[in-house]
Amino acid sequence: xxxxxxxxxxxxxxxxxxxxxxxxxxxxxxxxxxxxxxxxxxxxxxxxxxxxxxxxxxxxxxxxxxxxxxxxxxxxxxxxxxxxxxxxxxxxxxxxxxxxxxxxxxxxxxxxxxxxxxxxxxxxxxxxxxxxxxxxxxxxxxxxxxxxxxxxxxxxxxxxxxxxxxxxxxxxxxxxxxxxxxxxxxxxxxxxxxxxxxxxxxxxxxxxxxxxxxxxxxxxxxxxxxxxxxxxxxxxxxxxxxxxxxxxxxxxxxxxxxxxxxxxxxxxxxxxxxxxxxxxxxxxxxxxxxxxxxxxxxxxxxxxxxxxxxxxxxxxxxxxxxxxxxxxxxxxxxxxxxxxxxxxxxxxxxxxxxxxxxxxxxxxxxxxxxxxxxxxxxxxxxxxxxxxxxxxxxxxxxxxxxxxxxxxxxxxxxxxxxxxxxxxxxxxxxxxxxxxxxxxxxxxxxxxxxxxxxxxxxxxxxxxxxxxxxxxxxxxxxxxxxxxxxxxxxxxxxxxxxxxxxxxxxxxxxxxxxxxxxxxxxxxxxxxxxxxxxxx
Numbered sequence: 001x002x003x004x005x006x007x008x009x010x011x012x013x014x015x016x017x018x019x020x021x022x023x024x025x026x027x028x029x030x031x032x033x034x035x036x037x038x039x040x041x042x043x044x045x046x047x048x049x050x051x052x053x054x055x056x057x058x059x060x061x062x063x064x065x066x067x068x069x070x071x072x073x074x075x076x077x078x079x080x081x082x083x084x085x086x087x088x089x090x091x092x093x094x095x096x097x098x099x100x101x102x103x104x105x106x107x108x109x110x111x112x113x114x115x116x117x118x119x120x121x122x123x124x125x126x127x128x129x130x131x132x133x134x135x136x137x138x139x140x141x142x143x144x145x146x147x148x149x150x151x152x153x154x155x156x157x158x159x160x161x162x163x164x165x166x167x168x169x170x171x172x173x174x175x176x177x178x179x180x181x182x183x184x185x186x187x188x189x190x191x192x193x194x195x196x197x198x199x200x201x202x203x204x205x206x207x208x209x210x211x212x213x214x215x216x217x218x219x220x221x222x223x224x225x226x227x228x229x230x231x232x233x234x235x236x237x238x239x240x241x242x243x244x245x246x247x248x249x250x251x252x253x254x255x256x257x258x259x260x261x262x263x264x265x266x267x268x269x270x271x272x273x274x275x276x277x278x279x280x281x282x283x284x285x286x287x288x289x290x291x292x293x294x295x296x297x298x299x300x301x302x303x304x305x306x307x308x309x310x311x312x313x314x315x316x317x318x319x320x321x322x323x324x325x326x327x328x329x330x331x332x333x334x335x336x337x338x339x340x341x342x343x344x345x346x347x348x349x350x351x352x353x354x355x356x357x358x359x360x361x362x363x364x365x366x367x368x369x370x371x372x373x374x375x376x377x378x379x380x381x382x383x384x385x386x387x388x389x390x391x392x393x394x395x396x397x398x399x400x401x402x403x404x405x406x407x408x409x410x411x412x413x414x415x416x417x418x419x420x421x422x423x424x425x426x427x428x429x430x431x432x433x434x435x436x437x438x439x440x441x442x443x444x445x446x447x448x449x450x451x452x453x454x455x456x457x458x459x460x461x462x463x464x465x466x467x468x469x470x471x472x473x474x475x476x477x478x479x480x481x482x483x484x485x486x487x488x489x490x491x492x493x494x495x496x497x498x499x500x501x502x503x504x505x506x507x508x509x510x511x512x513x514x515x516x517x518x519x520x521x522x523x524x525x526x527x528x529x530x531x532x533x534x535x536x
Contacts, residue, residue: 014113020106024048031063039099039110042084044071048101049084050110056094056142092130094139095123120150128157128205132164135209141202148194154201158184159293161208166300167219168212172308173282176207177301179481181285182488184292186469199470207477220245220303227251229264236268241310248302258290258298266418268309270428273321273435275312276404277411280429281485282308284414320351320397321435327355331427336363343375343501346437354438358431366426370416373433374493375501377408380437381508382453383444386515392523399524400443402517403478406486408436409508413489416496453507453514458499462491462506465513476519486512 016034018041024030028043031053038053040063049071053062060077067073071084073096081090087098100111114120124147131139144157158180165176183200190196223246235243251260262283269279286305290298316324341361346354361369384405391398415429455461466487474480490509494502 015102015109015111018050018108018110021048021103021108022106024108029063029067031061034110035112037112039112041108041110042067042071042073044084045069046071046085048103048108050099050101050108051082051084051087052097052099055080056089056096062096092134093136094142095127117150121147121152124150124152125156125160128160129164132161132205132209133213135206135213137202137206140205140209141198144201144205145198148198154197155293157201158204159296161205162289162293162297162300165208165212166304167217168215169304169307170215170218171311172304172306173278173286173301174211175478175481175485176204176211177289177304178282178285179207179477179484180204181288181292182481182484184288185488186466186484196470203480207481210477220307222249224249224253227254227256227260229267232261232264233268233271236306236309237271239310241307244306244310245303248306249299252299252302258287258302261302262287263422265305265309266422266425270418270425270432272312272314273316273324273432274309274314276315277407277414277432277436279309279312280414280418281410284417315435320439323352323355324431324435327359327431327434328427330359331362331431334360334363337365339364341369341372343372343379346373346376346434346441347379348441349438350442351435351438354434354441355431358434362427366419366423366430369430370412370419370426370433371497371501373430373437374409374412374497375504376437377412377433377440378501378504378508380408380440380444381405382450382504382511383446383448384440384511385443385445387445388443389516389518392521392527394524394528396528398443399521400440402512402515403482405440405443406482406512408433408440409493409505410485410489411436413493416493450507453511454503455506455510458494458503458506462487462494462509465509466491468513479517479519483513 018032018034018039019030024041024043030041032039032041038061040051040053040061042049044067051062051073054060055062055075055077057075057078057080060075062073062075065073065075067084072090073082073084074080075082080093082088082096083090084098087096089095102109102111115123124143128140128143128147131143144154147157148154162177183204187197187200190200221242223242225243225246227247227250232244232247235247248261265283265286266280269283274280282305286301289301315321339361341364345357345361349357358369358373384402388398389401412433415433419426419429469484469487472480472483474483487509490505494505497505
């Protein structure tokens with residue numbers, strides 16, 4: 001084998017002299033450097049072949065690979081195989097860049113011209129689709145990097161990911177889209193740092209890819225109906241997906257934008273204590289994604305979101321939260337504005353007493369009640385009895401862990417955003433925050449040293465945790481996305497809260513980031529299964 005730089009022969013446009021046939025035949029394979037590129041040359045039975053010397057997988061030098069019949073080149077690092085005539089990867093991974101070759105007497109000339117932009121762009125998107133469908137994380141990252149190097153819009157990868165996934169989410173939106181919105185926030189803050197920007201894009205596509213891996217399409221109705229706010233909300237209440245989707249299609253056909261749908265979506269999301277707050281959280285994230293990615297994603301995101309809200313569980317209909325509707329009807333009974341709610345009023349409250357306390361202070365300003373409930377939920381995170389994770393003999397209703405506690409803060413962030421825009425929904429948002437307080441307080445403990453989680457500088461401490469997201473080290477997307485959305489929610493709320501409340505929010509986030517997180521409950525599952533089956 002031979003490696004050398006090509007001699008200084010005259011370049012003809014995009015054709016470059018590589019080396020003589022005599023030199024190549026001495027070794028049958030060589031690597032030459034031309035115009036800053038490493039080119040591998042092979043004297044195959046079918047003729048001279050040229051390709052990029054770096055394996056597109058992890059960069060192993062291909063001139064050290066093995067060539068077999070049919071011009072099949074094997075990279076000996078991971079056994080990837082390429083057809084040197086076409087560059088096709090026989091294992092379905094990244095394609096290999098090959099180059100046209102001409103023999104001019106004893107001279108080997110190689111055409112290094114890049115294909116037209118449109119061809120390269122289409123090729124990258126095709127390869128990205130393959131990586132997306134296989135959930136090949138590192139290849140997803142490489143294809144996005146290639147798109148960026150080409151000069152394409154890096155957000156095109158996100159738009160394509162939505163297009164490839166929205167009809168494969170059986171029950172509508174998942175955390176993948178919510179995470180995509182938050183990763184875009186960090187993308188903007190990366191401020192030109194290519195490495196950090198690529199992290200944000202890769203995590204976004206990787207999560208969406210994982211959530212639809214091996215999933216078929218679950219088609220939406222193609223019907224179109226005139227949009228009506230009242231009719232739309234009523235359709236969702238009836239769990240009538242087809243009518244609600246047809247109305248979205250009709251509204252879009254008539255030129256409506258996301259902003260025209262936001263109020264009824266907020267109303268539908270807050271109509272019940274929905275799905276532990278996810279529905280409302282997703283409404284806020286949908287607006288952000290549409291704003292950043294443009295009109296092309298409006299319809300798929302909205303239709304998928306409608307499906308999510310239609311299928312959302314409605315916890316206020318189960319016994320645990322049966323007092324919610326009564327509390328909502330009593331909201332405003334106390335018209336005194338001289339009450340000043342504080343988090344202490346919810347300390348140790350169960351669900352009913354938490355709801356009653358919220359009603360008691362319903363004469364105060366919604367913002368003051370909000371801040372008190374926000375602090376109470378943050379205190380619950382600080383007081384979470386982490387030993388709950390190790391209990392095996394518990395009922396299904398006691399399957400509560402760290403991620404459940406974080407929902408209280410991410411939901412609170414969505415409540416403030418949406419109820420500030422649409423104030424008539426404050427009672428629902430605040431009472432549902434009270435539901436979080438009451439439910440989670442049952443899994444807290446007293447006597448802990450909460451001060452150990454305080455930051456010397458709260459703003460700097462929160463920023464430090466946010467920066468950790470770029471290299472979070474979590475294998476499960478469900479964990480990393482909860483770290484992400486909780487961190488950004490806390491950062492945003494802390495910036496608007498009073499100093500003491502901000503410190504508690506920062507401490508709660510610090511504890512979440514730096515505490516054990518048990519994700520698999522083998523003994524608990526076995527115990528609950530035996531209990532369930534014994535009663536059949």
